[in-house]
Amino acid sequence: MSDETTDTPAPDADVITDEVVADVEAAHGELADEAEAAEAVEAEPEPDPNLVTLNLNGRDVAARKGDMVIAAALQADEYVPHFCYHPRMSPVGMCRQCMVEVEGPRGPMMVVSCMTPVADGQVVRTDTPQVKRAQEGMLELLLANHPLDCPVCDKGGECPLQDQAFSHGPGESRYVEEKRHYEKPIPISDLVYLDRERCILCDRCTRFADEVAGDKLIHFISRGNDTQVMTFPDEPFVSYFSGNTVQICPVGALTAKPYRFKARPWDLAQRESTCTTCSVGCRTVIQSSRDELLRYQGVDSDPVNWGWLCDRGRFNFEAVNSDLRLAAPMVKSDTGLVTASWNAALRAAATLVTEALADGGPDSIGLLGGARGSNEDAFAWAQLADSIGISYRDAQLGDGLPAGILGLDRATIDDAATAATVILLGPDLKEELPVLYLRLRDAAEKKHTRIIEFSTLETGM
Amino acid sequence: MSTFNESTDRVVSPYPWAPGYYPSDRPAIVTSRFQYEDGHTLERYLATGGYEGLRAALAKSPSEVADEVKNSTLLGRGGAGFPAGTKWGFTPQGVWPRYLVVNGDESEPGTYKDRLLMECDPHQLIEGSLIASYAAGLSQCFLYIRGEMPLAHERVATALNDAYAAGYIGTNILGTDFSVDIVLHYGAGAYVVGEETALIESLEGERGMPRLKPPYFPAAVGLYGQPTIVNNVETLANLPFIAKEGSAAYTAIGTPTSPGTRMIAVSGHVVRPGVYEIVNGSTTFRDLLYGDDFAQGIRDGNDLKAFVPGGGSAPWFTADQLDIPFEGPQAGAAGSMLGSGAVMVMDSTTDIPAAALTLVRFYAHESCGKCVPCREGGTWLYRLVQRIVDGYGTDADLETIRQVGESICPGDMPHASSERLGLDAVPFPYKMTTICFVGPSAYVPIHSALTLFPEEFEALVTKRAERRHIPVMAGVAE
Numbered sequence: 001m002s003d004e005t006t007d008t009p010a011p012d013a014d015v016i017t018d019e020v021v022a023d024v025e026a027a028h029g030e031l032a033d034e035a036e037a038a039e040a041v042e043a044e045p046e047p048d049p050n051l052v053t054l055n056l057n058g059r060d061v062a063a064r065k066g067d068m069v070i071a072a073a074l075q076a077d078e079y080v081p082h083f084c085y086h087p088r089m090s091p092v093g094m095c096r097q098c099m100v101e102v103e104g105p106r107g108p109m110m111v112v113s114c115m116t117p118v119a120d121g122q123v124v125r126t127d128t129p130q131v132k133r134a135q136e137g138m139l140e141l142l143l144a145n146h147p148l149d150c151p152v153c154d155k156g157g158e159c160p161l162q163d164q165a166f167s168h169g170p171g172e173s174r175y176v177e178e179k180r181h182y183e184k185p186i187p188i189s190d191l192v193y194l195d196r197e198r199c200i201l202c203d204r205c206t207r208f209a210d211e212v213a214g215d216k217l218i219h220f221i222s223r224g225n226d227t228q229v230m231t232f233p234d235e236p237f238v239s240y241f242s243g244n245t246v247q248i249c250p251v252g253a254l255t256a257k258p259y260r261f262k263a264r265p266w267d268l269a270q271r272e273s274t275c276t277t278c279s280v281g282c283r284t285v286i287q288s289s290r291d292e293l294l295r296y297q298g299v300d301s302d303p304v305n306w307g308w309l310c311d312r313g314r315f316n317f318e319a320v321n322s323d324l325r326l327a328a329p330m331v332k333s334d335t336g337l338v339t340a341s342w343n344a345a346l347r348a349a350a351t352l353v354t355e356a357l358a359d360g361g362p363d364s365i366g367l368l369g370g371a372r373g374s375n376e377d378a379f380a381w382a383q384l385a386d387s388i389g390i391s392y393r394d395a396q397l398g399d400g401l402p403a404g405i406l407g408l409d410r411a412t413i414d415d416a417a418t419a420a421t422v423i424l425l426g427p428d429l430k431e432e433l434p435v436l437y438l439r440l441r442d443a444a445e446k447k448h449t450r451i452i453e454f455s456t457l458e459t460g461m
Numbered sequence: 462m463s464t465f466n467e468s469t470d471r472v473v474s475p476y477p478w479a480p481g482y483y484p485s486d487r488p489a490i491v492t493s494r495f496q497y498e499d500g501h502t503l504e505r506y507l508a509t510g511g512y513e514g515l516r517a518a519l520a521k522s523p524s525e526v527a528d529e530v531k532n533s534t535l536l537g538r539g540g541a542g543f544p545a546g547t548k549w550g551f552t553p554q555g556v557w558p559r560y561l562v563v564n565g566d567e568s569e570p571g572t573y574k575d576r577l578l579m580e581c582d583p584h585q586l587i588e589g590s591l592i593a594s595y596a597a598g599l600s601q602c603f604l605y606i607r608g609e610m611p612l613a614h615e616r617v618a619t620a621l622n623d624a625y626a627a628g629y630i631g632t633n634i635l636g637t638d639f640s641v642d643i644v645l646h647y648g649a650g651a652y653v654v655g656e657e658t659a660l661i662e663s664l665e666g667e668r669g670m671p672r673l674k675p676p677y678f679p680a681a682v683g684l685y686g687q688p689t690i691v692n693n694v695e696t697l698a699n700l701p702f703i704a705k706e707g708s709a710a711y712t713a714i715g716t717p718t719s720p721g722t723r724m725i726a727v728s729g730h731v732v733r734p735g736v737y738e739i740v741n742g743s744t745t746f747r748d749l750l751y752g753d754d755f756a757q758g759i760r761d762g763n764d765l766k767a768f769v770p771g772g773g774s775a776p777w778f779t780a781d782q783l784d785i786p787f788e789g790p791q792a793g794a795a796g797s798m799l800g801s802g803a804v805m806v807m808d809s810t811t812d813i814p815a816a817a818l819t820l821v822r823f824y825a826h827e828s829c830g831k832c833v834p835c836r837e838g839g840t841w842l843y844r845l846v847q848r849i850v851d852g853y854g855t856d857a858d859l860e861t862i863r864q865v866g867e868s869i870c871p872g873d874m875p876h877a878s879s880e881r882l883g884l885d886a887v888p889f890p891y892k893m894t895t896i897c898f899v900g901p902s903a904y905v906p907i908h909s910a911l912t913l914f915p916e917e918f919e920a921l922v923t924k925r926a927e928r929r930h931i932p933v934m935a936g937v938a939e
Contacts, residue, residue, distance in 0.1 A: 093673045096833050096894050110871060110892060115673045130871065134894060137868030141837040174861050177844040201830060220668060220830065223651070225840035227830030 054122040063118040070098050070113035078126050081135055081168040083142070083160060083250045084202040085114035088306050089211055094203045095142065097164070099134040101125040110134055132168075139169040145180045145225075146251070147197045155252030157265035161200060182228065188218065189237040191257050191315060192246060196228045199253035205229060205245035212308065214441055215239035229253070240434050240460075243314040247297055247307075256295075258315055263289035272299060276372040277313040280413070280435045284309060286317075293317045303414050310434030353388065362389035369395030417443040424453040430460025437461070487754060488714050490722050491698040492738040494582045501616045503623040506584040512629055514701030518592045519637050526596035526704060533708035534720050535700075536741075538574075539564055539655075539693035540772065540801040542789045549597040551680035552688040558600040559688040562679075563590055563697060564660055565606040565613070568652045570773030570823055571803030574724035574736050575694035579606065579613035582698070583620035587643065589697030591630065592704050594641045597690055601642055605660055608648040618645055652827035656897045657691035659829065670831045671897040695724055695802075716742030719788045725749060729806035730763065731756035739787060746770065747783040750806060763808035767913065771800025773820050774902030776889070777909035778877050796877040796886040813917045817910035818846045824903035834869040835900030841865050842903055854922040862911065866904040869894060874904075876912045884912065 050065045056076055063072035068091060073080045083095040093115040101108040102116060103123035110130065125131065143165060150156040185193040201220070206229060210216045217237045221230045231237050237245075246256045268287040275282040275296070282305035287295045296314050300307035319325060329345035330337040340348070356365050367390050369381045378395055385393050404410070406423075416422055417439045429437040437460065443449035453461050494500035494509055506512070518526045531546030552559055563586070567575035578586060590602050604621075606613055621643055624630045632640040651669045653659045658672035661684045676682055683689025699721060703711050712720040719742030726736045727749065737755050739748070749755045750765070759765050767777045770785075776797040778785070785795050792799050807816055825843035828835045845862050848854045866874070870891040878886035893901045911918055 092831075093896060094831055094833070099894065110894065112673075115675075117675075134868070134871055137864075137871075138833055138894070141833050141841070141865075141868055144837045144841060174864070175841065177841065177848075200833075201836070222830075224826060224828035224830050225836055227836065 052118055052120040052122075054118050054120070054124055056124050057127055065118070067118050068114050069100060069102070069111075069116045069118055069122070069124055072118050073100070073113060073124065073126060079167075080113055080126055081139075081164040082114060083164075083200060084204060086204055086207075086248060088300070088308075089204070089207050091115050092203050092207065095138070095200065097135060097138045097142070097168075099131060099138065101128055101131055135168045136170040139165055140173055140175070142200050143169070143173055144175040145197075146200065147179065149198070153198065153252035154255050154260055155198075155249070159252060160250040180225070185255065187236075187257075188231045189239070189242055191311065192237055192242050193255045193257060193260065194229065195253050195255070196230075198251045199229055200251055201227055201229070202250055204248045204250065205254055208241075208245050208248060209237070209239060211445075212438060212442065213239050213241040213244070215241070218245075240310050240312070240430060241308065241438065243311045244298065244308050247309075256315070258318060259295045262294050263287075268294065274374045275309065275313040276374055277310075277316055278433050280304065280433050281374065282309050282313060282435050284313070293320050303412060305435045306439070308435055308438050312434065357388065363391065365390050366392035366394075369393065371395055413439055416440060417449065419443075419449055421450045421452060424451065424455070424461065426455055428455065428457065428459035428461070487738065488722055488740060489738055490702045490711075490714070491578060491582070491585065491695060491724060492736075494585070495577070500581050501583055501620065503584060503620065503627060506582070510705070511584055511701075512588055514704035515588050515591050515595075515629065516635060518595055518704040519635055519639060523596050523598055526592065529708045530596060530700065530703055533703045533711040534718070535696065535703065535711070536719060536721075536723075536789070537693055538695035538699075538723060538802060539657075540569070540798075542799065545692060545696050548680065548692075549593070549690055551678070552597065552690065553681060556688050559598065560684045560690070561590060561594050561597070561599040561602040562657075562660065562664065562684060562689055562691045563602065563604045563694060564655065564657060564691050565604060565610075565617075565694050566648050566655045566660055567694070567801070568607055568609075568655050568827075569801040569803060570820065571726060571728050571769060571805040572772050572801040573726050574802055576607075576610050576613055577736050578694050578698050578724070579610065579617050583613075583617040584624065585698045585701055586617070586694055587620055587624050587630065589700035590643060591634065591641060592700040593690070593692060593697055595639055599641065599690065601644070603644050603646055603664055603684070605646045605648060605654075605664060607654075608650040614645075614647055621645060651829065652823075653829045653897065653899050656899070659897065660691065661689060668829070670829045673896050715740050716786075716788060718742065718790070723787065724802055725787070726803045727756045727806065728803070729768070730760045730808035730811070731758065731806050732760055733757045742788045743786055745784050745786045746778070746804070749787075749804065750783070756806070759806065759808045761808075763810060765806065766809050766811050767807045767813070767909075769803070769805040769906075771798045772803040773805070773823065774898060774905055775800045776875050776877060776905050777913060779879060779881075779913055781880050782877050793889040794886070796875045796888060798889050813910050813914040814846065814850050814921055817907045818843075818850050820906035821846050821903050824899060824906075828899055828903070832895040832897075832900055834894045835903065838865050838869045839900060839903035842907060846907055849918060849921050852921060854918075856919070856922050856924050859911065859918055859922060862907060866908055869904050870901045870908075874908050874912075876909055879913055882913070882915075 052063055052065055053060050054063060054072060056073060056078055061072055061076040070080050070082060070085055071087060080098045080100060082098040084092055085098060091114040093112045096112055098113045099110050100113045101124070102111050108125070142161065146161065150159070150162055153159070156162060180197060182196040184197065185195040188194045206218050206220060209218050217235060217239060218229055218231055220227050222228055243256055246254045267289045269289065270285050270287040273284050273286045275284045283299035283301035284296045285299050286293065287297065296309065296317055298305060298307045298309040328339050329342055331340040331345055331348045353365065365388070367381065367385050369378055373395065413436060422440060427433070429440065440449065440451060444451050451461065453459065494505065497505050499505045527546060527549060533546070535545045536542045537545050537548065565575055565579060567573065590604070593599070594602050604617065606617060621630065628635065630641065630643050634640060646664055648654055648663065653671065654663045654669040656671050657679050658674065658677050659669045661679060662672065663669040664684055679689040679691050681688060715721050721741050722738045723741045724736055724738050728734045731750060733756050737749065746768070750768070751758045765780045767779050769775055770778050770792060778795070778797055782795050785791050787799060789799055821843050825839040828839045830836045842862060842865055845854070845858050849858055870893050872892045873887050874891055875887045875889040878884055891901055895901065
């Protein structure tokens, strides 16, 4: 099914740029380790021909051919500061922050590690005084026109620019000239606000819109010191994926309206979860403060969503806080529906099931699971149905084709994104399974996959 | 005719330097038709040996023509001075289509040789492009002309139409099975698009921003992802001569490492500014600036203070370096470069900080905004120098200039030697933290000015201990 050219990119825990989700990443790392360990047992002893060894700060580090030096360094726990580099997007080398020294034919050369591919025997140093000097100089330049309004910035506390200014910056600035001034945040869509003063022009959001989402609605305008990110005139940044630009913005230039001035990152309680808005099942981290759900962020799950979320999944949490939402179970009684405690409700349900079993046996009971449960939810209630013996059960909206219609096996998202040909019968992926659309779009853009679509309507594909 | 007569000569040609600037006793390879007012027409071109180089080339195999160009050691005239024949050899074999892009986006401060070539002899450029396409096996040619050159647009477009009509371009050129199309493209006015990868981006319809090499070496991954050769206008204009007369005739002129002639645009405080075709490698800056055939000395009998030897981004030379010939390695060892062939002369009346300000302002303005050191550092440098020139600078600003410069060009900066200050030369090139040369170019002139004429800056700035006119916050110890 997959051919040799379809290497999945190395998973990188850095897609969520927040430090606050470090524990989430750690959990992921463990999972990945277990998977690797499982694979290692089966792996053939032949050496991987794509493996190269480079010398990083005096120790040998393995990397895959085609990786950039920065990816190899980050994987080997040698932190290289960076802003424009993002493991899920093509490198551009704009911020020049990730300077390292690579041994060249004419002595050590200062290169940007996000655009330098690894090579066997390469000697890389990330810790020399020259590298430190270059990185400090670059950060001073990046901060030259940055307003440093961290105390009132939503990103403060989880801001790569703030963090790296502390860890890799010069500590002070000699810039005494007037900074760039723009109108403070302007809405570029109903959800996203843009503050051009904070922007460091890393090309992440514009690259995402162009390369990943395919909605090239934001771009650079003007030139040189006046360069700014902007939408086209009278054309707002209406993208199903605009929230991702807010998440990957390395400064507080892009903020999402629902989260603006709601919380500070260090106050957020969070838990990793699965988005249940559609059946893609993107990994998310759910963040709340003062018992109020405030934000979803994408988590980079290699087999699923690569860190992306669609706006529907990202911003639908506002319904959770709605007054119209049922917040407690209700039990039908003589006087109508009555709010009950969970214990009481479960007891009432157990009584009903027991009575029905006694009266008519398992076949008198039907069990409807929610269509928006996760796989684990479905497994749990299927266990329940099994233990009772209920055979009438359903959890579908009933609008899908049965699996295996073409006599093919069920496939994972990775299978689909590495297949030579994908046939779409009917659905509008961009509307119904937006993140799967991103994965397939990526596969088609990289020319791994042909997509054939049968549809009666014009779709977003 | 030795001097330009304003009242009579301007009638003959729109260019004061066209007639009489090119006496017949000097070798003229690319400027041979500049003496004719109608040198840009097909009739004149054919009457003066036009398209014979193409005929000669088509009579040989492409590889023979390519070898001929390689043997001529024709150096690229865009600024880097890389041998054109060798550059053609970098394209991977068997990948189609492959393109020739003619870089007519000449915008280096002080350089206007390509403009004249396109305005006065567009057919020569077209013939050169055809020969290059034939020799390097290229299927399509894109002619990118800078947006601010309307006369060049007009004349090249007319020449292309005439050449198409006469069968020199298109399918089955001159009855052979060689076919190539030439597409004309006008730039939108960005200095950085003179850089080959930015030019390719611009041709593709994107923002003119340089691509990083690797992986985007145009010879391998260029226009539309295909192998692309980007050549300067003057480089290609040399090809008809080489194809017609052979590489031996070409290498007979000039020196073995820098053969042929090259065009140098002289501007600034000289008696007779203009574009001159000089013998490559052996002509010195003194010949060019003081020679009767050339610039005829410094205006008003003043002394030479400094000159820019290779376009605005080259480190400056002073009178100490006048005897250096036009040969890349020698200029490099002396601390500068020959670049795009532009000499800008400053006489003793020049205010050096103001001159540096003009250049640094240009480069800060022309930054494309991609790399941080250029985008932020260039403007920072400009503002620092502006403040110093305005009289509000301090000696701390001079130190800041050097440190900001170091963020753009880490390590030793090249500069010329100075007998007056007892300085030794630091050879070219510099290291840089940006993708292309625009970033360092903002620092180069200010670094040269600061290094060679420090006293002029020190006279402008207030010593930190003496400053009184800058308000200081109450309670802050001075």
